Amino acid sequence: MISPEIIEEAKQMLVDQNKAKVEEITKKVIADGGDPLELMNQAYIPGINKVGDLFGRGELFLPELMQAADVMKIATDLVNDALATGSNVAAKKAGRVVIATVKGDVHDIGKCIVVSLMKANGFEVYDLGRDIDVDTIIQKADEVNADVIGTSALLTTTMKEQKVLEEALKSAGMRDRFLTMVGGAPVTPRWAARIGADAYAEDAQDGVNKVKELIAQK
Template structure:
């Protein structure tokens, strides 16, 4: 099967919320020697971006968005083992979480996979994570970067709260911080005092490497 067809099937498995097909495509891609990072970023992640666009236009609803996210996770689990096997290690540690009140983790899941591919250790706290938990785990794991994701404008203030609490507790200089999610912008990152903003997963990887360097 051609690479283009495999990538298209990967996209469609996400758009159709078909976990069985997604896992099948991921395994076939590896069996045929395709680059797992490319399959993830240009196949499955492209499908997720399309899902996000449909959600933004009101053509999909939150349950479908969450379903697509779960399919993405299953495909990522298959590909990540191959990605990690080929990745260089010990470039640093990054904690990633979706903020409290926000149930989405589509973009975050893609970021986790691609950041791992660059040899950065990732502590993924999942969805709806309170600021105190984020800070507690960041300190406990001695991470270099804290990345937070917010899909909703109503949950963006949690990213500001993180910056405020880090400063209040005298921990702000200990970590680099990165924000992302559909409503976030560079202006928002500047306003709250975050070190970086990433528009998508590929940019998140570039920014994370830059912060570590």
């Protein structure tokens, strides 16, 4: 278990956008045998949520937000690398997930956190990145025989791409092959139901839980 002091310091350093310090703490925790997932869940996710909240309130501004996102990316990469090589990887993969931020949308901090948690929970994750068109998503899901397709949209103007995906899957006669999950700031459970998605994820942990439920019911 990582000490509360280290957790608090890691969280604060992320909020303060201190790249060097976050990198140092993360590497040290991993080197000392600490659980990188605990660091992510207890320090960095609450930290980036705090940054998002301060930004949403107009108390922290875009330059600081971008710097915090940059620091979070470094933390996420370090944690993901550790998870990929550590004992956290389940011997048998829990399922295959293709995940992307939809076409026209370049926001992917939240999606990257979802990827981290899914990897940590033993899923085989294919992260296509951001601004990804529907055809590419379907092609990859078909290629890897995915269980779940997860899409993220941060804008009301781009969330319609999630509906386009549902329709494209139906048109291609592939809707029954994949389970679909949607998420992102403007996305709601009602939107998921309206477009015919199989699940809505409120946040990263909810996304992991929903994917587990979906695959269990498959």
